Amino acid sequence: MEIWLTGTPAELDAATAALTAAGHRIAQRGTRWPLTGADAGRCRLYLRLSVVTTARPASRAPDTGGAALLDLDTARTHRMTA
Numbered sequence: 001m002e003i004w005l006t007g008t009p010a011e012l013d014a015a016t017a018a019l020t021a022a023g024h025r026i027a028q029r030g031t032r033w034p035l036t037g038a039d040a041g042r043c044r045l046y047l048r049l050s051v052v053t054t055a056r057p058a059s060r061a062p063d064t065g066g067a068a069l070l071d072l073d074t075a076r077t078h079r080m081t082a
């Protein structure tokens with residue numbers, strides 16, 4: 001897959017990190033090109049990715065950061081029968 005990213009250097013770093021964390025391998029990374037005019041401070045970056053096409057196994061439990069999970073289907077059913 002080929003994509004062009006446009007953003008601040010920090011945004012480009014974050015997007016590249018997110019893509020690699022999602023299991024995609026960067027096959028080619030272009031040179032960052034600074035933009036000018038109204039887009040000064042932003043850059044353009046070309047990436048060619050090797051995209052993972054197989055399903056990854058689901059994690060055991062989602063990371064909720066300590067928050068409680070609500071089973072909305074059960075709550076709705078209980079509310080309707082109560």
